[in-house]
Amino acid sequence: MSYSTSPDWADVEPIAQEDGDHPLAAIAYMDDYSEAMSYLRAVMAANEHSERALVLTEDIISMNPAHYTVWLFRAKTLFELGSDLREELTYLNAIALKYQKNYQIWHHRQLIMEKLGDPTGEGKFIAQMFEKDAKNYHVWSYRQWLVRHFSLWDSPTELSDIQSLLLADVRNNSAWNHRFFLIFGRQEQYPSFTPLPETVKRETEYAKTAVYSAPQNPCPWVFLRGILKKTKQPLSTIQSFAAEFAPFERPDEVKSSHALDVLADIFAETEGRKEDAVKVLDLLAQRYDPIRANYWRYKKARLTPIPMATTAAAA
Template sequence: MHGIKRSRLTPQAAEAKRLKEQSKIESYLGLQQDVLERKRSKDHTIESLEQTTRLLDLNPEFYTIWNFRRNILLSLFPSLSPEEIVSHLTSDLRLTTSYLLVHPKVYWIWNHRKWCLESVPTGPENTQKWKETFWKGELKLVEKMLDADARNFHAWDYRRYVLASLPIQRPLSDELRYTQSKIESNFSNFSAWHCRTKTLLSIWEKEGTDQDEIKRIKDEEFELVTQALWTDPADQSGWLYHRWLIGSEPHLDILEREIKNIKDLYEVEPDSKWCINALAHYTLLLAKQPTATEDNSKKLREEARTLYKRLEDVDEDRKQRYRDMGE
């Protein structure tokens, strides 16, 4: 930091630091060798389980050790009561929780949690109670993770998994409200927008929503995404959601309305590549409308080419791509 004098280590202190780091490395390598040797010899004992914990404490991204840990537990489970199995699974859920707080984007940790939840024993009367307790805890955990980092796509993916696995399904409308709250707190949350598309599709499929109602809902969604586009036209999240709403065969009135809205934004943000890109794409869609005359279609295609030409200057790294699209 500026204004703070750096202190130099004395030769003796530097050597002491080097020896300490060397000792840590040697200790880690020794532990790693021990665990891998246990894995090779299929030593599925409690002691081996404890050694995997020590190694994962140091390196939770070591996926081979997670696999070994599961094999150990699977070897132990047949000799244990359901209650003892649940105790082991609970311990592993606590273990992975502590890891996720420091390493929230390590796939292998999330994957092990799934395995724990799917390994809850079946049969005893308490099974349903155990499952409900576990799954409710998972939903609370993932919401805390998303409160800490709303754009953690690992957590969003895990949330979808948890919601699909809950013993008692939550209303899809609850998830729609949740995604909206995350989007409104940060419009650039791509994962929340993506989750919203999946939720809406699930609602429409489950309820057999007709096209008129879908059109009405999409109109409300256009209002939401338009706020995002005007707030930060440089962020792609809102534009991708907007394109999803438009689809490949949009209603003429919707297409014309959205092109007008984007043209208004383009006047304010003439260098926004996402704005120009959307305008060019939608103009081509308009040219393909069955109601478009040959002359009008030709004019619209020329407008799109001009926009792609503009993109060559605005976004030079993708110049060739825009040339191809403008042909």
Template structure:
């Protein structure tokens, strides 16, 4: 899909077809013998590693071959590792080192020929983990520094860089590099992904793994707590707000350079969407044993978010059921007069990793508030009070969204027949609508009216399901 096929298509002569058929039969015969050896565990070849290496070169994507090879390798690792631990044998160390290096070299040669083989990348992961175990063993006996560590992970990052220079969108390599970063800190993923983006603004693989890096790096509980201290309320965002703005400038530059590239808009949309706050906008229904709260967006995992009081007496919450953007809270039945509902953001309140999550499970920015409900013969009225610092933070996010909307409008002026900026604008207006509901519900009609106008423009240049979907979404308001 991006100019890098898994294998080249060739037109073959009759002679070449015949030769390939003969080679195929040889491979089938070899596989038959291999599976016989593998199953019976008798009459093993004298050199099991040489035998499995031959089979791997013949059939590089058959997992059973690598399972067999790993069994042989593990036996050798255990034997040599035991010798090294018992006697600190230089000879055992050299044999271990040679065994590991030759295996990594073999996999590298095979990956050069088959860069998108699941089995090869899985086998390389196994080798990295075994190398780490052997490094741990060496560390434990290396009081005199007579043995050097293998440090396989460092060379793996170099391998990934070289392979991504050949094919920058090989998702096997990206997945492998992402796995490496999960078990080590050598990769400098921030710098690496930025470099790949600057080399090619159309490299959506780099955008995708950059977003995964940000979410993994910034959403650790200790990072969140530190951000709250240094950045006040905006520290609750999945990305620090200053960092978010820097990243937005990078992607805006990419949109200017590649305005017809879908990937840059997706990453821009992720950046704008990941900071959306969510909170209660109104009370829908109250009875003697339940209340329905409406949020500005769909929510999940809000079971531990609420406290309810009736005349200052705490009520026992029996159940919290979520239906889209509504949370139906059932409590012990009694005659209710005046209710108070406290809505907690658990990160803000307790610094807890167990937090309420939004629909995309990335934004943790729940707006805590207190809702006072007064009940009388005519029904009920409510007031929703939010702390000033959260109001200010919501305004900052609203301003950020507005700035991005203005930017996309400028792109539309230059790209009047390009559907991507129109679609982007409609999604950004959706984010703005959600945020506006938290600020002032009465002014949302202006956003809806503008969105419908852009829907009509989009339908003129793009008559397909996405244009219709966006039009249907905005028409429901």
């Protein structure tokens, strides 16, 4: 579309981009994009919120969907005109599916959802996005915002959706993170909140079952540690469970380096078991996680401080 020859834009004097007389690194924009932006500057300068302005923003977004200012102007125009926000969500769905890693789309969607005040249908669309990429950071961030904003902490569909994602991929760390967020995240808003004991028990058993299915998957181990920390239980609570996967006295039978890590931390804090902690850390450094050998040696060094030289030796 040529704005300079369109009768719909004949009354607008475009404002060209001003880069100064001798720009050091002028960007070589496409002619169509430069023209559209010059008309957007004019519209914004006139504070015009109109249907043609919406069409203009849509044109620019089709050429540069990451243009943050255009999205903000579009949102303001939609609100000023009292536009159908459900239609805007339909438009956004197509854009988001096409440009999956675009942050600006999700910020715009959040503004629309705040104004709309009703998250109906969002879970279904998010599921579509996760079919494309189940670890899309922007989508997960948006989902957490939805939970906070609309108090969806106890929504059965939230937990069931996460169940489905973890059934499809038990190593989906993003899904594990969201599950933990559903259980404990509301403490950010309500510090006095404490999950019910039966909820904590359910989540603990869920994580343990996941460990049995994939002992070397770090996600459920981190999840278990998080539960214990949030509920102020000692790590030794899961000592016997970790020992099932890390019989360190029989190294050939160890099934999980993460279980060894748990045992090392437990032994380090247990009177009389520092030597066992050293054995476990040596196993991690030399056999089960050598890529992080320096880290395991560092932890070992903290358990075995260097003895101070005697006065006689110093002399």
